[in-house]
Amino acid sequence: MNKNIEQILPRVQKPARYVGGEYGQVVKNLADVTVRVALCFPDTYEIGMSNLGCRILYGACNDVPRFWCERVFAPWSDMASEMRGAGIPLYALESGDPVRDFDVVAFSLGYEMCYTTVMDMLDLAGIPLRADERESLTPLVIAGGTCAFNPEPLADFIDLFIVGDGEETNLDVYTLLEAAKAAGQSKRDFLRAAAAIRGVYVPSLYDVSYNADGTIAAITPRDDAPLPVVKRVVSDFNTAYFPVTPVVPSTEIVHDRVSVELTRGCVRGCRFCQAGYAYRPARERDAETLLRQAVDSLKHSGYDEVTLLSLSTSDYTKLLPLCDGLLEWTEPREVSLSLPSLRADNFSMELMERVQRVRKSSLTFAPEAGSQRLRDIINKNVTEDDLISTCRTAFAGGYSAVKLYFMLGLPDETDEDVLAIADLSNKVVAAWRESKRNRQRPLRLTVSTSHFVPKPHTAFQWEPQIEPREYLRRVELLRGALKNRAISYNWHSADTSLIEAVLARGDRRLGRVIERVFRAGGRLEAWDEYFALDRWTDALTAEGLSAAFYAHRERADDEIFPWDVTSTGVTRAFLARERELSKRGTVTPDCRTACSDCGAREICDEGVCNEVRHV
Ligand code: SF4
Secondary structure (H helix, E strand, O other), rough: OOOOHHHHHHHOOOHHHHHOOOOOOOOOOOOOOEEEEEEOOOOHHHHHHHHHHHHHHHHHHHOOOOOEEEEEEEHHHHHHHHHHOOOOOOOOOOOOEHHHHHOOOEOOOOOOHHHHHHHHHHHHHHOOOOHOOOOOOEEEEEEEOOHHHHHHHHOOOEEEEEEEEOOHHHHHHHHHHHHHHHOOOHHHHHHHHHOOOOOOOOOHHHEEEEHHHEEEEEEEEEOOOOOOEEEEEEOOHOOOOOOOOOEEEEOOOOOEEEEEEEOOOOOOOOOOOHHHHHOOOOOOOOOHHHHHHHHHHHHHOOEEEEEEOOOOHOOOOOHHHHHHHOOOHHHHHHHHHOOOOOOOOOOOHHHHHHHHHOOOOOOOEEEEOHHHHHHOOOOOOOHHHHHHHHHHHHHHHHOOOOEEEEEEEEOOOOOOHHHHHHHHHHHHHHHHHOOOOOOOOOEEEEEEEEOOOOOOOOOOOOOOOOOOHHHHHHHHHHHHHHOOOOOOEEEEEHHHHHHHHHHHHOOOOOHHHHHHHOOOOOOOOOOHHOOOOOHHHHHHHHOOOHHHHOOOOOOOOOOOHHHHHEEOOOOOOHHHHHHHHOOOOOOOOOOOOOOOOHHHHOOOOHHHHOOOOOO
């Protein structure tokens, strides 16, 4: 390791974050490598190492002998200032080499509040922030992840975005770059060629003009760039690459376990859920494949927990046989099984028995809204009876801790809907009192609310976000109604949600705002202690923009959106229809009950689209 780095490590918290050398890391001989990739996660080591998407991209790239992918995480503030003080540029963990020397600097974007950390990482690497200031072909700065479905706020900084599933598209880009390097191609010519790869968006090939009221007048592609850029889906999800030799961290991380991915996409169609729409259609892996992947990963890593990941795990059609198969291997070895995203309407005693066999943790459900009226508006097809009977099942099985997640500020929400959250929570407490089991331990019911952020490519993409003071009034209303001592209530910051709403539906003019916030000290803003609303409002004002324009404005039906540069396959007409149905409180069946012709089948007829009745 570089001596300068060694010297500063004793002065920072958790030095294990910065040294690499973990079991399972991939190191290659540079002489055999044609493309070097720095996979950058714009948050801490503990968060990034827990991210399954990053593990997949790392493994898929390193599976190709001539490509070498290394990991880079955002240093915590103590390390960042030590590095700046000592003149140490951002470096990759495997080789310790400066990120600026890599061919590709690839950011994974899962949350809008990481945008200033992207700026910080580029700056710490000594790479110019703006794409037009980087004239040479490498380092090529690319980005993907859920935020790439509205890439526009980062359009000034990123050379190209990967839209949709990344594991195959990334390799196509690296292969093209390999050829471009060998041919001595210019960056401009390379980007023009890259724009022809399905799922690649090159922002510099599009001009955006604005109306006097600040809305977009036109998006104009140049050089035959596609409009929209249609997302990429892996050609066969069941056989798609999965990493069974994960890097095992030497320090504790947030999700310290093996994760397997049961399903990509979701059959449900909750009207607020960006991931639910963006990753349609739902595609499942075979239980045998998953069993093999889980057991191989456990063997290679030594972990004592495996989690079954999906947007809605209990919707996986072969969940019970999969659990049974896994338990045969895990139970004798005292490896526990966890299922993080359960629905309250299909969680059975059979499933609970399997989940709790090795270790009993708390159960988490997300009814999202307290009243049936509002749950119908958002198409969350879960009833109060579902939730209460699920809790009864859990209490009878010995659980004593339940977490419930809700949103405040959903379209058409009234005070009655807010108070219905308290009613529902009190009914859970009553179900606990009626349960015969587990009286030795008290009930712990945690109720959490977040401030609803309307997201692009959803049925609510036209809707205004409620203002922070109104959100806080509803928080207080609910707090006053949650009187039972068994219930603890926490709520998400209104200020952060406001800026998340600005960035989520923002346009490329926000690039200047993001840069200003970074120059004013903004970084690691997904962490409350590093977030400052004033920095954002000052930067917006300085650029002649306002948070209200992006967050609190209802959009016209036919407004051109910044995110119209990308397509999830789900049509705007379908989303508009869903919005109309929501206004009438009419629910839409899930994909397995009946296909509602959302448009996703046009780009991928794999998975659920093949199995359902088309209406
Ligand atoms: S096309 Fe039909 S089945 Fe496929 S994702 Fe859309 S609604 Fe679901």
